[in-house]
Amino acid sequence: MTTAKRDTYTPETLLSVAVQVFNERGYDGTSMEHLSKAAGISKSSIYHHVAGKEELLRRAVSRALDGLFAVLEEPGAVRGRAVERVEYVTRRTVEVLVGELPYVTLLLRVRGNTRTERWALERRREFDHQVADLLKAAAADGDLRADVDIRLATRLLFGMVNSLVEWYRPHPGTGPDQLADAVVHMALDGLRTVR
Template identity: 55%
Template sequence: MSASTDASPARRGRPGYDRGQVLAVAVGLFNEQGYDATSVADLASRLGLTKSALYHHFDSKEQLLALALAEALDSLEGVLDEPEGSAGDPAERLGAVLRGAVRVLVDKLPYVTLLLRVRGNSDVERAALERRRAFNHRVTALVAEAQRAGQIRADVDGAVATRLVFGMVNSIVEWYRPGGPVDRERLAHDVVAVALDGMRTR
C-alpha cells in the first residue's frame, strides 16, 4: 500500500487501466447503483482487479468521487471563464454560457449526472454543492446584468429564471444518450432558443 501515497499518475498506472479509465468505470458504477451502495469491492470486481491493485490507483472511494465531481465542476466553471461567457453583450454572454453548459453536459454526461445526484452527505459532497451554488450565483449575476441592460425581461425574477433555465439544462441528463437522434449542437441551439426566445413564434 505504500504506492497509494505516490501521487504521480505515471507511477501509479497498472497495465490494462490508467487512472482516467478507472475513474470512468467508477463513475458508471456510482450512477448505476448509487455512490453509497457501491463498495470498493464492487468496483474492483467490475474492473477485474483485486482491491489492493485498485488501491494502487486510488486512496479511497471518496477520492474517486472528489475527482469525478471536480471533472464536472471544472468544466462548468470553465464555461463562465471562456471569452464568450465573460465579455461583451450580457444576453449574448448568457446564450454562450447556456450553450457551453449543454456541451459540457453532453461531453461529460456521466460526471454531470453524478454531480446532480449529490445531496451533501459528506464533506466532499458539501464542497461540490457549494461550488454549484457559486456557479448559480455567477449566472444569476449575469441575468441581473442583462435585466439592467433591458435585454432580459424584468417581470420574471432573475434568480427564479436562472434556476428554471438550469433546471431545463440539467434535465437533459435524464434522457439524452450520446449517439442518439439528437445531436449536441442541435440540442445546444434548442436550449438557447427556448430559454432566451421561448417556444412561441414572434
C-alpha cells in the same frame, strides 16, 4: 468474482469505470467491493491508484466542475453584452453536459453526506450564482423581461439544462449543437412564434 485480471488501469480509465458504478448504484450504495468487481481488479490494486472511493468521487465531480467553470472564463462568457454572454454560457453548459455526461450526471446526483459531496454542492451553488449574476446584468441592461424574477429564471434555466442528464442520449440528428440551439431558443426566445 473470479480471478482478477491484470491491472492495466490508469487513474483516468479507473475513474470512468467508477463513475459508471456510482451512477448505477448511487455513491452511497457503492462499496470498494462493487468497484473491484466492475473493474475486474482486486481492491488492493484500486488502492494502488486511489486512497478510496471518496477520492474517486472527488476526481469525478472535479472533472465536471472544471468543465463548467472553464466555460465562465471563455472569451464569449466575459466579453460583450450580458445577454449574449448568457446565451453563450447556456450553449456551452449544454455542450459540457453532453461531453462529460456521466461526470455531470454524478455531480447532479450528489446528496451531501460526505465532505466531498458537500464541497461539490458548494461549488455547484457557486456556479449557479455566477450564472445568476450574468442574468441579473442582462436584466439590468433591459435585455431580459422584467416580469420574471431572476433567481426563478436561473433555476428554471438550470432545471431545463440539468434535466438533459436524465433523458439525453447521443443520437444522430440531436447532437450537442442541436440540443444547445433548442435550449437557447426555448429559454431566451420562447417556443411561440406569435406574441
